Structure formats: C-alpha cells, structure tokens
Amino acid sequence: MVEALVTFATIGMVAAVAALVVGITLLTRGKWKATMLAVADGLKLQYDPGSFTKSASAYGMHDAFHVKVDSYTVSSGNSQQVYTRIVVGTDLPRSLRFKKEGMFSGFKKMFTGSDVEVGIDVFDEAFLLDGRRELDVLSRMGGRARAAMWQAIGSGGAEVKDGEIVWTTGGRVKDPGKLIATTRALLELAKALSDHPGRNGEALLNHASNDRDARFRRTCLQALIRELPNSEATRTAVERAAHDADAGMRYLAAKTQGTAGHELIRALLRSGDLPEDLRSEAAALLGPGFGGGLALAPEGDAAGRLAIKEEAGRGALSEASEPARRPRGKVKQ
Numbered sequence: 001m002v003e004a005l006v007t008f009a010t011i012g013m014v015a016a017v018a019a020l021v022v023g024i025t026l027l028t029r030g031k032w033k034a035t036m037l038a039v040a041d042g043l044k045l046q047y048d049p050g051s052f053t054k055s056a057s058a059y060g061m062h063d064a065f066h067v068k069v070d071s072y073t074v075s076s077g078n079s080q081q082v083y084t085r086i087v088v089g090t091d092l093p094r095s096l097r098f099k100k101e102g103m104f105s106g107f108k109k110m111f112t113g114s115d116v117e118v119g120i121d122v123f124d125e126a127f128l129l130d131g132r133r134e135l136d137v138l139s140r141m142g143g144r145a146r147a148a149m150w151q152a153i154g155s156g157g158a159e160v161k162d163g164e165i166v167w168t169t170g171g172r173v174k175d176p177g178k179l180i181a182t183t184r185a186l187l188e189l190a191k192a193l194s195d196h197p198g199r200n201g202e203a204l205l206n207h208a209s210n211d212r213d214a215r216f217r218r219t220c221l222q223a224l225i226r227e228l229p230n231s232e233a234t235r236t237a238v239e240r241a242a243h244d245a246d247a248g249m250r251y252l253a254a255k256t257q258g259t260a261g262h263e264l265i266r267a268l269l270r271s272g273d274l275p276e277d278l279r280s281e282a283a284a285l286l287g288p289g290f291g292g293g294l295a296l297a298p299e300g301d302a303a304g305r306l307a308i309k310e311e312a313g314r315g316a317l318s319e320a321s322e323p324a325r326r327p328r329g330k331v332k333q
Contacts, residue, residue, distance in 0.1 A: 031174050032056055032071065038176035039069050043183060055172075062183075065089060065190050069179055071172050084173040086158075088165040088186045092193055095132035096140075098160035100153050101125065118146070119219035126154055138223050139203035140193050143212055148189040156185055165190055201233035208237045214246035221252050247273035251282060262286060 033049060033056040040047035040058035045067060050056040057070035066089035074081050116137040117124040123146060131137040152158045158167040165186045173179055197203055201224065208220040221241055224234040241253035251268050254261030265282050268274050274282060 032172050035172075035174050035176050035179070036069065039179050039183070042176060042180045043067065045069075063187055063191060065187060067183060067187070069183060081170065082172055084169050084171065084179070086167040086179065086183050086186060088183070088190050090163055090165065090190045090194060092140075092160065092163050092190075093132065093136055094163045095130075096136065096160055096163075096193075097128075097130040098149065098153060099128050100157060100159075101128050117219075119215040120146075120213055126150075133200075135200040135204065135223060135227055138207070138220055139200040140196060141216070142192070142195070142203075142207055144195065145189070145192040148185070148192040152182075152185040152189040156182055158182075158186055158189070160189075160193070199233075201228050201231050204228075205233040205237045208249075209240050214244075214248060217241075217244070217246065218248050218252060221249060225252070225256060247271065248275050248278050251278055255282075255285070 036056040036058045037047050039045070040060075043058065043060075043062055045058045045060035045062065048057045048059060055071045057068060059066075059068040059070075061067070068087045069085070071082055071084050074083065115124075116129040116131065116134050118129075118138065118141050127149060129137050129141075152165065152167075153160075156167060157169070158165055160166075167182055167186060197206070204220045204224050208217050208224065211217050211220070221237055224231070224237050228234050238253050238256050241249040244250055244253075247268050251265060251274055254264040254268070262285075265286060269279060269282050269286075
C-alpha cells in the first residue's frame with residue numbers, strides 16, 4: 001500500500017513538473033510571438049507565427065533588402081542554447097568579411113596578412129576587414145559606411161559575411177524596440193556598403209577627392225596609384241591631390257612625377273606639414289644629393305635633423321613602378 005502511494009506520488013510529481021515546463025514553454029513562446037508581431041508591425045514586415053517545432057519570426061523586404069528576425073536553438077549533449085538572430089541579405093561580394101576585432105585577430109593578421117586597413121588608427125584597431133582584393137574593401141569604406149560600422153558592428157556586434165549582415169545574441173530578446181533599432185542599424189550599414197558606382201576605381205576616386213578624413217584620402221590615392229596606375233580614375237585623383245588641402249596628398253601627387261616633383265617635395269619637407277611617416281619617406285626619396293638632412297629639417301624642429309637613409313637614392317620615381325602589393329602593416333600617423 002505504501003509503495004503504491006509512493007509510486008502514485010512520484011507519477012504525480014513528474015506530471016506536475018512536465019505540466020509546469022509545458023506551461024513555461026507556452027508562456028515564453030507567447031511572449032516571443034508578441035515580440036515578433038511587434039517587430040513585424042514596426043518594420044512593415046510579414047509575421048510568421050511558427051509551429052511547435054519552429055519559432056515565430058518576422059521577415060520580408062525593407063529598403064530593397066531582405067530581412068529576417070527569428071530565433072534558433074543549438075543542442076549540445078543534454079543542454080540547449082537559444083539565440084536571437086537578425087539577417088539582412090545584400091548583393092555585396094560574398095568574399096567581403098567585416099567584423100569586430102577579436103582576441104585572436106592579431107594572429108590572423110600575422111599569418112595571413114588579410115586585414116585591410118583604411119589608415120585611420122582607431123578604426124583599424126576596432127575592425128577586421130577582409131576581401132578578395134584590397135580595392136573591394138577600400139572602395140566601400142566611405143564616411144557613411146565607417147559610421148554605420150561603428151553602430152552595427154562596433155557597438156552592436158554584427159558581422160558582414162557571405163553577402164549578408166548578421167547579428168546574433170544569446171537568449172530570446174523580448175524587447176521589440178531593441179530588435180527594431182538593431183535591424184535599422186544593420187539596414188543602414190547595408191545601404192552604406194551598397195552605395196557603390198560599380199567600379200572600384202570610380203569609388204576610390206570619389207573617396208580620394210571628397211572624404212573628410214585626410215588619412216583615408218591618402219590610403220585611397222595610394223591604392224589607386226599602386227593597383228590602377230594607368231586608369232583615368234588614378235590620373236584624375238592625382239591631379240586633384242596636387243591641390244588638396246592636406247600636405248600628404250600633395251606629396252603623393254608630387255611623388256608620381258618622379259624627379260620633376262622633387263622641388264615640391266623639398267618645399268613640403270621644409271614647411272613641416274607632412275605627417276611624420278611621409279617626412280621620413282620623402283627625405284629618403286630625395287637623398288643627400290638633394291640638399292641633405294640640414295636643409296630638409298623644418299623650421300623650429302628641435303630634433304632638427306631628418307635622418308637620411310643610405311639607400312635613399314633608390315626608387316625615387318613614381319609609385320606606379322613599385323610592386324603591385326604592399327605589406328598591410330599599420331602605419332602610425
């Protein structure tokens with residue numbers, strides 16, 4: 001009799017626990033469905049109520065991009081982890097990979113050299129940029145795209161890969177406001193990265209001529225000279241750079257003229273306006289035969305003596321004669 005009561009009580013407890021689990025699951029799914037319904041309404045997407053094996057989601061077209069907000073479960077042994085996911089489909093090249101710098105990113109750079117740098121230290125230290133070609137990446141890194149990357153990737157933790165912009169976080173996010181805001185940040189990034197004329201040369205010409213950051217203008221001009229030395233876009237960019245407000249841009253333009261540009265380079269050195277790395281390069285380019293370190297030291301410079309490298313005379317022609325690729329190590333400005 002006692003054994004029967006114990007068995008009955010055990011069965012009852014198991015049933016109660018099962019009912020509680022089912023109740024919590026239904027309640028959780030109910031809240032998630034409400035969240036997805038609110039997201040669909042806020043972003044003008046379609047709502048999918050899901051099924052017993054599939055969670056509810058919001059999906060559809062927004063600003064010419066396909067958007068999907070959903071959740072999924074990953075099983076590992078006896079445990080399960082639920083994730084919330086937002087995916088924005090784009091027509092970006094599938095080879096592009098943009099993400100936040102991680103703990104082991106330095107090893108990837110060291111062994112593969114695949115990180116493309118825009119020349120802005122704080123940006124290059126925050127993001128890992130990869131693509132089939134350097135020009136594919138730089139051509140899409142205009143001011144609007146960089147700002148959108150800070151929002152969607154730097155702060156939000158999204159990633160660009162395989163032609164999609166993906167944001168994932170652990171658990172089901174029940175706050176529709178956060179999901180809507182995050183989706184809009186991803187959409188802004190999609191629009192900014194997709195704002196491309198179709199030719200990398202044209203995009204880099206626009207950046208080299210109009211970007212607000214002189215460091216990025218220099219990076220784009222150097223990429224044009226190095227990778228597309230004979231293109232009309234490069235010739236136009238060099239012509240415009242000769243009149244740029246930034247001394248570094250004027251130096252790069254003068255450098256393409258070979259010996260004909262040395263007089264301007266000497267004047268830029270004496271002005272003291274060149275960034276430190278370009279001052280050293282320019283001094284080495286001119287060499288002792290073009291006035292020596294004393295003549296090249298900018299007025300008021302306490303150090304006053306720019307070191308002239310022994311091999312200074314080599315490669316004093318245009319950048320177009322340099323190798324097609326350069327190491328992508330960081331150059332401090």
